[in-house]
Amino acid sequence: MADIILETRELTKEFKGFTAVSKVNLSVKRGSIHALIGPNGAGKTTCFNLLTKFLEPTTGEILFNGIDITRERPAQIARRGVIRSFQISAVFPHLTLLENVRLGLQRQLGTSFHFWKSEKSLHSLDGRARELLAEVGLEDLADETTVNLPYGRKRALEIATTLAMEPELMLLDEPTQGMGHEDVDRVAQLIKKVSQGRTILMVEHNMGVVSTIADTITVLQRGAVLAEGPYAEVSRNPQVMEAYMGTTAGQLQGAH
Amino acid sequence: MKKTTIGYLVLLLALLLAPALGAYPVFVMKLLCFALFASAFNLLLGYTGLLSFGHAAFLGGSAYVAGYAMKVWGLTPEIGLVLGTLAGAFLGWIFGVLAIRRQGIYFAMITLALAQMMFFVALQAKFTGGEDGLQGVPRGKLFGLIDLQNDLTMYYVTLAVVVAAFLLIVRTIHSPFGQVLKGIKENEPRAISLGYDTSRFKLLAFVLSAALAGLAGSLKTLVLGFATLSDVHWTASGQVILMTLVGGLGTLSGPLLGSAVVVLLENKIGELGHAIAGISGIEWFNTLGESVTMVTGLIFVICVLAFRRGIMGEIIALGERLRGRK
Amino acid sequence: MTISLPGLLSQLLLGLVNGSFYAILSLGLAVIFGLLNVINFAHGALFMMGAILTWMGMNYFEINYWVMLAAAPVIVGVFGVLIEKLLLRWIYKLDHLYGLLLTLGLTLLIEGAFRSVYGVSGLGYDAPDLLDGSTNLGFMVLPNYRAWVVAASLVVCFATWFVIEKTKLGAYLRAGTENPRLVEAFGINVPLMVTLTYAFGAALAAFAGVLAAPVIQVSPLMGQNLIIVVFAVVVIGGMGSIMGSILTGLGLGIIEGFTKVFYPEASSTVVFVIMVIVLLIRPAGLFGKER
Amino acid sequence: QEKVKIGFITDMSSLYSDVEGKGGATAIQMAIDDFGGKVLGQPIELMSADHQNKPDIAASKAREWIDTAGVTMVFGGTNSGTALAMAKVAEEKKRVYFNNGAGTSALTNEQCTPYTIHYAYDTVALAKGTGGAVVDQGGKNWFFITADYAFGQALEADTTKIVKEKGGTVLGAVRHPLNASDFSSFLLQAQNSKAQILGLANAGGDTINSIKAAKEFGINKTMKTAGLLVFLSDIHSLGLKNTEGLLHTTSFYWDLNDKTRAWSKKFFDKMKRMPTDVQAADYSATMNYLKAVEAAKTTDADKVMAQLKSVKIDDFYGKGQIRADGSFVHDMYLVQVKSPAESKQPWDYLKVMKVLPGDQVFTTKAETKCALWK
Amino acid sequence: MAAAALEIQGLQAWYGESHVLHGVDLVVQPGEVVTLLGRNGAGRTTTMRAVMGLTGRRTGSLKINGTETMGLPTHRIAHLGVGYCPEERGIFSSLSCEENLMLPPHLKGANAGVGAGMSIDEIYTMFPNLAERRNSQGTRLSGGEQQMLAVARILRTGAKLLLLDEISEGLAPVIVQALARMITTLREKGYTVVMVEQNFHFAAPLADRFYVMEHGRIALQFGASELQAKMPVLNELLGV
């Protein structure tokens, strides 16, 4: 049996009588890129929110590396190595790129509460921060202020910062939303690249991206799992085609 | 050396020489206390983005504790100051625990409410002397040796304490901790997702700010010899916001300047009015002394409408624009 | 202290009177906060203006109470229009902080101006003849004027609530609260709506002022202490929630009334204690929505 | 060379500005002018400032004026926090300090100093005056509405003491927070107690609002109201309709006799208001201070104080002497507010019920905690 | 000849200090479907916002049905018959789904030739999700549902010039297809549509004409018939 990094058991979330996520059993294999797709309102974002404890599950369990994390707080889960990105871009706009990434690294030093220490003590992290920036192709912009960056670059920076946390599992919610074609490709490749040695769970409507990089796909519909498997298999499933892809999916989305 | 460093050195020199140059030491000491108070407040608002509307509680609460320790228990001034600071920190911790998870205006309002409760305690408790205040706090001898009764000695002690506290603030802002605060101010959800328990960071910032405000309050009691209700009243919280705003939010030097402007105004506006009346011959200005609140109000309005960055903020922005041109 | 049932009932009724003032004032604050995103510190000053204008009308021009009950809110409303057009207009995009500070400054100016003319100890006027006297309710003798205060404010509050929650105009207001530019892009004259909202909020404050004057002493500083309590009411009810502020206003008036019997020393602190407790349990206030 | 400078620091803009405020400055200036504008061959100078009820401003202003401007006498107060703070400064710097506005008896009791003179009234005098006189007139059963802080509690305690001494009883008391705007609830409690006398142990706006609500609920029909600290300015603003019948004690009223009328008319011409007792005291205190300086031929505080305490004072304001503890012991008056029908002219508000001899109302030697008077 | 539905000349626009549009020229005839393409940050959204008067300062000329709108306040512009669906969707959280839908008023004097806009039933048929969640609080809808609501909302008003910013964003492929059908229908009914799209494959078959923006200017303009010929240039400009 393959090594499972994240597992949910009968995960359910109800909002005042409306079940957004219902009895979802998800297993994410270590080292894979796992995509969560499904029609609008299927419960994907809610699922993410449950996994990172931004929402409290109604019932069900979440296991990370076999440990039950259902009752933990968001920051605790983050420290375990489960890091999420947001649907909107999440950077620190008035810090430099370097500082952005360094903030991701800084926690390891254990000096974050040391208000009497000099900032200079953080310079030891600069090397690693630059490496991470290089990994996403931003090394030349290290000392720019982040606000001035174009959108796609901000996403890349966000990924670099996330990598700084040395995440075991990255949760990406629509990472390519609102991006131009070039950026979509760049980010998709980036995800592929950083998935080395990590696990990625992502929500994505762009089938072009999903088909090229995802190893496993889970399709949600009305809060429940509709199908699961590799892209080729799932995309031919008639139920999925009807509920999600539509009849002309291949033609319209495949080339996206 | 950087220009700002030179600026601070000049200011320090001026302060060192102030009594010799004829400035009235007690007044300058009062100014220094408020400068510290405003700087402590700015640490919270300007660098953490938390608007507390209850800082008077720390200023006043600590003033009572330090005053009581020195007057009734007869402790030495340094212990009084330490106790006052600790009291500020403790109050700050309580306020913080209750308020820190609330955002924005809720945070402001809950701190205001807690400070109101503090006010009622101060009004009603026996040891505060109610509306009479805690009067006649002796300055005593520092470490049992240095007699602070002399205004000049007191002045240099005050200056030393305030400078040290200010340096601590500077250091805090430029520390690993300060870096995280900046991150929280910019984008809190992101900071959480990076694994920072942001409420603990905000709490520490709050406690620090409260402790330093407490130090300011204790120092004020030591200098002036009393602690009274006006320090715990909500208007004192409003005033410190004004100081910070006038000087420039989120700038280090802003609160220093802002507190100077506000304190000078509050104390000297009568004389200013007489002077203007003398020069312009307009009789009305003679009554300016009775209109402090109106003038304060006017400054608030003008500041918000036209000078939002505060005096220092505007100067810095101007500098940047000039540099940008070149 | 033991207290009889009639005694309790009468205290409850008195609490309701105070609650009525809290309700109107916090309603005005809530409406203004909702649409303008401004925490109107000047509300206390506007309340005071309502009362003093009425006094002026009665003393200088011998206008009667009923006329002033309508005229004072209108005048203060117009004043509100000026405030909005000349000052508040410039700060909408900024943090709440600035609105709070601007209106705080405004308060100091208005109060200072009235104080320099009228001093601080206050001016009084009496309830209109029609409402003079009192009614024996069996358990207490209630001055007619107080009954009128409760009735008038309940009517005003619920009418306002109805308009905001149940009408199309109210939907515009609520939507404008969140994203005024977009609502304007749908073809609604939002700037006008904003101005009128502020004017309406100001008029509500003035209305409360006119109502309050025969009960409490009119003076330039009369709004100062009240406003802090009313802030607490709004926060407890949930910032911007209309029904929340009305119900909380009435409820707190009653709670405060009971405190006056059982532990009078704490009667003005109790509101803040409740506020802290409520916010700990429900961060957005009793009726507030968490965004 | 020894120039007299008077530093007048009071509340000119806030809660108590009607009681003393600008009118106080006017009264002091009148005294200086009447004295001839000069003493010891030097012009007399008056400096005045608004302390906004903040002790730190009051004290630092006093300190600064003494240190830098050479002020020889500090005058001021109106609120006990500021008054006590200034008294401490004056003691430290050895300057004569007059207080008129603040009521706290601590100024001449626990916290008395060799340089403090409490000139107009204090809470003890008010409590004893009103309490004693009302019981004498048959008001035996009391109920208090008390502001819940030191000042109100002191007033209540002092009054209770005298009421009991005279054989009266206190049926109850309700403590209200400072600046409580609505008093109806407290008044109902008072009414339920069936007491004859409603004692108001509070001040300023609280007193005003209590009186107003008492009228509204018709309590003034069943109980007599005794205000323990009421100023003429309060009655003026409340109007006779609301205050009629209110008993209280004052140290001065403009319409007592020809001398008071004459001075008050001069004051009225300047201020368009009749003086409060505090403002009249301001005039009298200044006048007597200047006389003392002239007699002592110096501004030295110790000598002037000795002179002040050695002479008998007798002017339109009061007749009596400044005691070792700093109290100016003089007669007080129990007064009642007239009904609108009784009032014949503007400012015709009070009728004197009883003259209260100074030695009966002020703190006695047995009671004092002042070390200077033991 | 009737005036152009939208005519923009030399449009410049600023956000605070930053100068975003540097002279945009663009004409849309009544009944046309026009797509604005461009990289992220090229200024397409800003152009739309500028038409509605939602940017900071702006200069140049903006005519809707021949009426100059440069000096007009935003709400007056809307009443010229413009419906705007913003990029960020702008769903109101204090309103329910249905209240959101009903919020925009019917536009006065905008209905010549088009009719009174869609009825609620038509809209619910088109977006069944919305019908199902009609009593939900607006922002509790999922991202995609909010997007549907944002589009549906302006179809009701009778606006005949529609400004649609990234409406296919975040939607499941099935819904994207439904939207494509909707736009075709709208064109048949005589609506004028200006779309901003990242999703070139969604926009390509729908539009009559294309504008490509770059750095706040129009870089290229061509008709649907030239599409194939322009692909190499587009590839270079957009990386399609």
Ligand SMILES: Nc1ncnc2c1ncn2[C@@H]1O[C@H](COP(=O)(O)OP(=O)(O)OP(=O)(O)O)[C@@H](O)[C@H]1O
């Ligand atoms: N807080 C909430 N209260 C009530 N209903 C909610 C809440 N959050 C989400 N929902 C409902 O739950 C369902 C699932 O929402 P979710 O955001 O998880 O969808 P999604 O799969 O991410 O869709 P999309 O692809 O459109 O983003 C939706 O129908 C939504 O209306």
Ligand SMILES: Nc1ncnc2c1ncn2[C@@H]1O[C@H](COP(=O)(O)OP(=O)(O)OP(=O)(O)O)[C@@H](O)[C@H]1O
């Ligand atoms: N509110 C704003 N304040 C300042 N600058 C802004 C603002 N909104 C957008 N900009 C800047 O204006 C430029 C144009 O933005 P615009 O949103 O019009 O681009 P777009 O072509 O719609 O791109 P996108 O694909 O990102 O939506 C960008 O550089 C952006 O950073």
Ligand SMILES: [Mg+2]
């Ligand atoms: Mg989603």
Ligand SMILES: [Mg+2]
């Ligand atoms: Mg855009």
